[in-house]
Amino acid sequence: MSHNVKTLGVLGAGQMGGGIAQVAAMAGLSVKVFDSFPGSIERCKGVHAKSLGKLVEKGKISKDAADAAVGRIGFVDKLENLAGCDWVVEAVVEDVKVKKDLLGKLAAMYPDEGVVLATNTSSISITELATAAGKTAGRVVGMHFFNPVPLMQLVEVIPGLQTSAGVVERTMALATAMGKTPLRANDRAGFISNRVLMPMINEAFYAWMEGVAEPEAIDGIMKLGCNFPMGPLRLADFIGLDTCVHIMNVLAEGLNNDRYRACPLLKQLVIAGRLGDKSGRGVFEYPVK
Ligand code: CAA
Numbered sequence: 001m002s003h004n005v006k007t008l009g010v011l012g013a014g015q016m017g018g019g020i021a022q023v024a025a026m027a028g029l030s031v032k033v034f035d036s037f038p039g040s041i042e043r044c045k046g047v048h049a050k051s052l053g054k055l056v057e058k059g060k061i062s063k064d065a066a067d068a069a070v071g072r073i074g075f076v077d078k079l080e081n082l083a084g085c086d087w088v089v090e091a092v093v094e095d096v097k098v099k100k101d102l103l104g105k106l107a108a109m110y111p112d113e114g115v116v117l118a119t120n121t122s123s124i125s126i127t128e129l130a131t132a133a134g135k136t137a138g139r140v141v142g143m144h145f146f147n148p149v150p151l152m153q154l155v156e157v158i159p160g161l162q163t164s165a166g167v168v169e170r171t172m173a174l175a176t177a178m179g180k181t182p183l184r185a186n187d188r189a190g191f192i193s194n195r196v197l198m199p200m201i202n203e204a205f206y207a208w209m210e211g212v213a214e215p216e217a218i219d220g221i222m223k224l225g226c227n228f229p230m231g232p233l234r235l236a237d238f239i240g241l242d243t244c245v246h247i248m249n250v251l252a253e254g255l256n257n258d259r260y261r262a263c264p265l266l267k268q269l270v271i272a273g274r275l276g277d278k279s280g281r282g283v284f285e286y287p288v289k
Contacts, residue, residue, distance in 0.1 A: 001166070003174035004114075006030060009085030011102055013037075013044035013075065016120055017091035019149025022048050025069040026061065026150075027178045032074050034082045041075045048073070051150050079105060087174065089143055091120040094246055099124065103132035103140065116167055118143035122243075123190045123250040126160035137162035141171050144191065145180075147239070155180040160187050189254025190247065198247045198260075201239075204232035205263035208283075215283050233283040237276035241269050241283075 006029065010021045013035035021031045021044075035041055052066040061069075076082055079102075088106055092098055099119060106117050117140045119129050130140035142158030155175035159168045168184070175182035185191040190198060204218050213221070219231020228235075236244050245267055251260035269275075269282060276282030 001169040001173055003087070003170045003177060005087040005174055005177075007032065007085045007087075009034065009082050009088035011035075011079075011082075011088065011090040011106075012092040013040045014091065015047075015147055016145060016149065017089075018044040018047050019051075019147065020089055020091055020120065020145055021073055022051060022069065023145075023149055023178050023180070025072040026065070028072075029178075030072050030074075032076060032082055032085055034076050034079055036077050036079075041077065044075070051148070055150065080109070083109070085110075085115065087116045087118065089118040089120055091145075094121060094124065094243065096124055096128065099129055100132040103129055104134075107133040107136055113139050115139070116141060116170060118171065120145055123194045123247045123254075125189065125254065126158050126187045127162065128160075130160040130162045138164040139167055141167050142187070142191070143171055143175065144193065146193070153181050154193075155182045156191055156193050157182045157184045158187055158191050159184075190251045194247050195251065195255075198244060198251060201232045201236045201244055202248055202260075202263050202266065204236070205266040208233065209263060209265040236266075237282035237284055237286070240276045240278055241266060242275050245270050 008024045008029045008031050010017045010031060010033045013033050017033060021033045025031045048070060052069060055061050056063050056066050090099060090102055092102060099121065103117055113136045117133055119142055121142060122144060126140065126142040130137040133140050140160060141163050144156035144158065146152035146154050157168065157171050157175065172182045207213060207218055208215055215233045219233050222228045222231045230238065245262045248260055248262035252258065273279060274281045277286050280286050280288050
């Protein structure tokens with residue numbers, strides 16, 4: 001089945017939205033990115049320039065292809081200016097209310113059911129988010145990309161209870177056209193990726209809290225002994241410690257099981273403002289960019 005997408009709308013110009021926009025443009029799609037947060041559009045352009053520059057430097061794409069990709073991405077700071085897309089992916093903050101509000105607005109802006117409303121949520125129920133589209137809930141689907149989007153191979157595709165079979169097939173086709181490998185998971189909290197990854201990260205914090213080993217050793221053991229590209233604590237910083245806590249909360253509530261409660265030390269670091277790469281310090285320290 002073909003995905004039938006010419007223009008992709010992306011909600012959110014952050015780490016994930018910006019990455020999704022970049023890979024879509026590299027795959028030849030026209031892209032419109034919406035973000036109303038001051039400064040985010042300029043920051044996103046800078047991230048694109050840096051990432052595409054790296055890919056050119058490494059011979060992964062030509063300079064012409066990189067320039068063409070940049071030329072295919074437009075930015076808007078008002079949602080009503082996101083008209084004319086035939087598929088929209090939302091990649092805004094992991095907050096059910098914010099996501100449902102935007103999906104509801106998109107459903108009203110795009111009465112044509114053929115326009116798929118995809119969500120990049122990493123753990124929130126697709127079935128619940130889909131209710132925001134009312135009668136057209138069948139066109140809402142989970143399309144979960146991984147950070148850094150230009151380098152990570154996977155798109156986790158998650159149908160909600162209402163999602164139509166045709167929309168799932170089109171999502172698989174679009175992810176493939178974007179150079180990714182789509183794999184399907186069902187709609188349970190955390191899907192597969194975060195159901196398996198986050199408890200492991202959480203356990204690394206428990207091991208640190210209990211003094212089983214220092215952070216450098218915990219990460220070194222998992223890198224050298226298990227061939228992880230990053231240790232679990234470094235990866236937690238990369239993802240954002242606040243996001244890790246949030247995902248653990250979603251797992252604990254959604255799967256109804258206290259074994260998914262966030263480690264007290266992880267929560268304490270977040271309270272202290274140590275959020276990881278984005279705040280300059282999490283488990284480890286990072287130079288301010
Ligand atoms: N675009 C282009 N190039 C990039 C890039 C980007 N966005 N990000 C990094 N690179 C480049 C770096 O500049 C670097 O280039 P040089 O070799 O020329 O220096 C190269 O990629 C390798 O990077 P690093 O040297 O920094 O380190 P690395 O070899 O460890 O690779 C990595 C980086 C690909 C991120 C690797 O560490 C990795 O795969 N880590 C695990 C990432 C992961 O697990 N992501 C999933 C997070 S979970 C998630 O996203 C979903 C969720 O729901 C929470």
